[in-house]
Amino acid sequence: MEHASKLQHRNPVKTSSGWLNGLIGVVIFSGSLPATRIAVQEIGPVFLTVARASIAGAVALCIVLLLRERRPAPHHVLPLCIVALGVVLGFPLLTAMALQYVTSAHSIVFVGLLPLATAVFAVLRGGERPKPAFWLFSVLGSALVVGFAVSQGLSDGLMASPVGDCLMLLAILACGLGYAEGAKVSRTLGGWQVICWALVISLPVMLVLTAFTAPPTLAHLSWPAWLSLAYVSLFSMLIGFVFWYRGLVQGGIAAVGQLQLLQPFFGLALAATLLHEQVSPGMIGVTLAVIACVAAARRFSS
Template sequence: MNTTTISSSQASNGWLNGLIGVLLFSGSMPATKVAVLSLDPIFVTVVRALIAAILAASFLIIYKVKIPNKIQTQSILIVSVGAVIGFPLLSAIALQHMSAARSLVFLGTLPLSTAIFAVIRGKEKPKPVFWLFALLGSSLVVGFALMQNSQSSLEGDLLMIAAIILCGLAYAEGAKLTKTLGGSQVISWAIIFATPIVIPLFYFYFPSSVETITIDAWTSLFYLGTMSMFTGFIFWYRGLAQGGIASVGQLQLLQPFFGLVLAAFLLNEYVSTQMVFVTMGVVLCVAASKKFA
């Protein structure tokens, strides 16, 4: 349990907000894969951050948000390094060496990474049985992904491992700060703090020919900047803060399957019976994690 008491209504709101965040994140890896097919991964990272920066700056100006204090700034910098720069960049580079399906192996371990940092940074104390279902859920996702005959390399795998560690830290740190600052402010300031690095990189890695950038790549960048980098985080951090970082973080186990469902509807890709059964198992693990967190 968390060190503070969480009411049932607050927990329910947390799971609802967390679920919305996961849904908005679901297309992140496929969209990134599409973008890096024709663009440099560093350019993809900075463009998604700049698109999100426009939304973040608009929010901060419209609502006349105060500048965070020194302690808040330290936490925001961790979120900025992990969620705005670290995970997007490392995963984009990794996807040059692996398929989007292979990335599911690592996304399946993200809830565990988040839960571990929830204990370290958020001072949460889930029950021992929570870890059993968290490990089982991650194993189901990883096992399913490994059976997809996806390709990768050692370099790609190591990059994704680093990305998952940074992302778990950023999730836990941002959720902890959201309790006092609010999810919208946390992600907005994290994005703004990254712009001094992002803007020079944008000009340095700008493609020599814009005509070579496909419509699919532009669409992917727009989605990554508006949904994956900004809007999704507002719901996600709010959900983690309301329902508990370790507990709500288990919803990430569903993200790969939401992505596959989207692919089935939008791209007419085949959804196997195996995927349906594995998804049911993951849902049961998430439900059990919620009960024992």
């Protein structure tokens, strides 16, 4: 039985599908920090967090009701609460608070640590055991992303904030735990079901907090703020996780988690396409090196 399970886990078709789903999830997540940065300039971080969770939770509730999805078993409740604390409340709130002190560009430094955090929790919570070479390429890839982000910040004259840095570090730990825990329970509950039920479980609390933290009026919000709120509510909080958790289950938490190393560069590509910002040769070189690290980490992930 165990041997058959390993063969199934290593099924090339299933693994490739996992990497594709994971890649789609990362592309969706790449717009989260810039959108949060835009929204938090006009919306308080606490209200932004609970409002986006309430919107996503309401949509998730409609989905499970329309599809008549069976309720989670009792042993799923605690893992779903951990997922909710990690990715529904923890990461959005901590990043929204951090982005009051640091720029979205500076936050890339910490995004580069997210694959490592996910891999560590994959071992602690998911029972995965990557080979030693995996950790070598994972650390190398993270170092490349962090080094690139730091060099960009220094060249742009960006100043670090100890408060913002601490909040971002806590956000990364919360997110890594939420990713690994969600992927673990997705093995038996299903990927889209996990994020939907985590949102539904947190919905009553989020609705109450939304009512208490809502400003007197939202008439002053600009269209970019409204669009950013819509993006982080529907795509960052719900749609992206449908692909992401499916990918983590199919391809392995630690392995597919390395795709997060590419997230900052998808953001740069987006900026170059939509904002016509210049992409330097160094940017391309680092991106290629990170892709090589991701490919190597995938090879030694199990």
